[in-house]
Amino acid sequence: MVSDAKPKLAVWKFTSCDGCQLSLLDCEEELLPLAKEVEIANFREASRAVIKGPYALSLVEGSVTTAEEVERIQHIRSVSKRVVTIGACATAGGIQALRNFKDVQEFSALVYASPQYIETLSTSTPIAQHITVDFELQGCPINKRQLLEVITAYLHDIKPTIPAYSVCVECKQRGTICVMVAHGTPCLGPVTHAGCGALCPAYNRGCYGCYGPKETPNLVSLSRQCRHMGMSTDQIRRELQTFNAYAEPFRRESLSYEK
Amino acid sequence: MHSSPSINDQLIMQCEQFEQLLQRLQQREYHVLGPTVRNQAIVYDTLTSIADLPKGYTDEQDGGSYRLKQRHDDAFFGYAVGPHSWKQFLHPPITRIWRAKRDGSSFHIAKEDKGIPKYAFIGVRSCELHAIAIQDRVFLQGACTDPGYQERRQDLFIVAINCGQAGGTCFCASMQTGPRATFGYDLALTEIVDTRQHFFVVHIGTELGAEMMDGLVCQQASPDDLQRDEQIVACTAQTMGRQMATSPVELKGLLARNLEHPRWEEVAGRCLSCTNCTMVCPTCFCTTVEDVIDLAGEETERVRKWDSCFNLDFSYLYGGSVRASAKSRYRQWMTHKLSTWYDQFGSSGCVGCGRCITWCPVAIDITEEVRAIYDSEQKE
Known part of the structure; x- marks a missing residue:
């Protein structure tokens, strides 16, 4: 696979905490093999050196929350053969998309001494709402193994193996006892996209839904069961309005509980 | 007078001899698996002695609900079935089928060093014997045989348990699959426990089962013992938590x-x-199969996962x-x-x-x- 002209990889940041980019640095022992296969051309977390595009693969972290970002994402699309969005911010708007449910002017006035200097859009939106995206890798933060799988798949021109089924599958594969059934702990696992390896239930916690909605999630049925287990409608709304609050199935269900 | 037990014998085994049976299985290099308490549920995992069994525990089950409870006696098998099944050992959730390395323009398949353990399952319910028989038909008796399943299955030693109580979601009686173990076991036990005594009626199903019992100090079961055995299982059949509407x-x-x-x-x-x-x-x-390729495209492996x-x-x-x-x-x-x-x-x-x-x-x-x-x- 090694050729003189290695494909150029770029990593871009929008509105985000940088945690998903760190997943790439977390790859540690795979970083050198990765650097052998691709030219890391634009990755500010790792290096100040920037090599000009076009890029074979752009990884985009973060959501669009400013007018400048609306412009910049268009430019990135135009210089990238493939765009893969990484993390809950880029794929669903992130935790900062909580503003989409409220009045951002009101927040700014409360938080900042001089809100007139704040330039922000009234919404935080996923990248795919602005440009065509080739693949969305969900998770808050993303799983480094899955990131490597996506990069590897693009290098070899094959479809990445990122199953869109529920976290329950991962619980059962590792033999974890269902916290919902055996402990009565409400859990978002049955509606949440696999990828984390079912981390929280393995430590007796219900799934927080960090990986966003799975394929064909049935939020109505799960939240009915959570009410049956004693959760208040306000608790359910709060459970759903976290990192993936603006992902459509979570958004729709949580809005049904808005007063 | 000691005489060697044989197939269809019915013996009385005390808890001490039950422990000896487990030790004997381990000495014969069986990986002994059975019920044990973990994380508020009765799961199947490695047993080193009868102390690992869920003694004095039971479960309360209903739709979408499982709760581990204390019993009022010291029964080892006084529960129904838990979240795990024997499937996870005979047909594991994740198995690597093969791996390969690039070799110029070709590739070669790496030899797998499998080392499949010889399993002994302790406490297999009648419904589970039927389930194993069904998976045998799927994996061994069709046009193709699953070699991995065959290897794990062929040396399996099964100690069945006749159910002493039905769970809240049990319905084997209406599926005609229990609660008494009628086939597919080496030994089948009925646990008899009350304030005065605690022992097992052992039904010997195979030559190997008889061999494993040989030398353990056990009496022949009396008609009274066998009658209690019958009553216990009959009572279980009548108290199923669920029932199918038709046959x-x-x-x-x-x-x-x-x-x-x-x-x-x-x-x-x-x-x-x-x-x-x-x-x-x-x-x-x-199952599904997933191919895992390394970054350089030099190595690959094919993994089979439950789907x-x-x-x-x-x-x-x-x-x-x-x-x-x-x-x-x-x-x-x-x-x-x-x-x-x-x-x-x-x-x-x-x-x-x-x-x-x-x-x-x-x-x-x-x-x-x-x-x-x-x-x-x-x-x-």
């Missing part, structure tokens, strides 16, 4: 006649398509998933389990263990779904 053979036709029943749409409204029912089912056997008919990719053909709706996926699962399984494997795919009811997060109950369709036909 297994009738279910085949019932569902086949009702593929467009409005109930499928109704259950789809509740179904999470989370796959839990299929993962806990001791007979569900479907489920509730996943979209399961029915993905060029252009999309054949069963896109939850309705079609739930119907596929239930009609296969109870109806078309007969066409494919000559029996029902359901053994009445109740796991799919207990471990469904939203308490969907296969017996209730059958009853809804059955009742609507009775009204016509």
Whole structure:
């Protein structure tokens, strides 16, 4: 696979905490093999050196929350053969998309001494709402193994193996006892996209839904069961309005509980 | 006078001899697996002695609910079935099938150093014996044989347990799969426990079972002992938490006649398509294969993982998933389990263990779904 002209990889940041980019640095022992296969051309977390595009693969972290970002994402699309969005911010708007449910002017006035200097859009939106995206890798933060799988798949021109089924599958594969059934702990696992390896239930916690909605999630049925287990409608709304609050199935269900 | 036990013998085994039996299995290099308490549930895991068994524990089960409770006695097997099934050992959730390395323009397959353990299962229920027999038909008796399953299965030693109580979601009696173990075991035990005594009636099923009992100090069971054994299992059969509306053979036709029943749409409204029912089912056997390639494209491996008919990719053909709706996926699962399984494997795919009811997060109950369709036909 090694050729003189290695494909150029770029990593871009929008509105985000940088945690998903760190997943790439977390790859540690795979970083050198990765650097052998691709030219890391634009990755500010790792290096100040920037090599000009076009890029074979752009990884985009973060959501669009400013007018400048609306412009910049268009430019990135135009210089990238493939765009893969990484993390809950880029794929669903992130935790900062909580503003989409409220009045951002009101927040700014409360938080900042001089809100007139704040330039922000009234919404935080996923990248795919602005440009065509080739693949969305969900998770808050993303799983480094899955990131490597996506990069590897693009290098070899094959479809990445990122199953869109529920976290329950991962619980059962590792033999974890269902916290919902055996402990009565409400859990978002049955509606949440696999990828984390079912981390929280393995430590007796219900799934927080960090990986966003799975394929064909049935939020109505799960939240009915959570009410049956004693959760208040306000608790359910709060459970759903976290990192993936603006992902459509979570958004729709949580809005049904808005007063 | 000591005489060697033989097939069909019925012996009385005290707890001390039960411990000796486990030690003997370990000495014969069996990996001994059985029920043990972990994380507020009774799971199947390695046993080193009878002290690892869930002594004095029971479970309370209902749709979408499982609670571990204390018993008022010291029974080792005083519970129904838990979240795990023996499937996880005979048909593991994740198995590497092969690995390969690039070799110039070709490749070579790396030799697998498998080292398959010889398993002894302790405390296998009648429903689970039926489930193992069903998976045997799937993996060993079709046109193709699964070599991994065959290796894990061939040296398996089974100590069955006749159920001393039924769980809240059990319905083996109506599926004609229990609660008494009638085949497929080396030894079958009935546990008898009260304030004065605690022992097992041992039914010897195979030569190997007889050999394992040989030398353990056990008396022949008396008619009284055997009568208690009968009573215990009969009582279990009468206290099943659930019941199918009709016989297994009738279910085949019932569902086949009702593929467009409005109930499928109704259950789809509740179904999470989370796959839990299929993962806990001791007979569900479907898998997918994933290829894992390294960055350089020098090494690859093919991994087999449990899959489920509730996943979209399961029915993905060029252009999309054949069963896109939850309705079609739930119907596929239930009609296969109870109806078309007969066409494919000559029996029902359901053994009445109740796991799919207990471990469904939203308490969907296969017996209730059958009853809804059955009742609507009775009204016509």
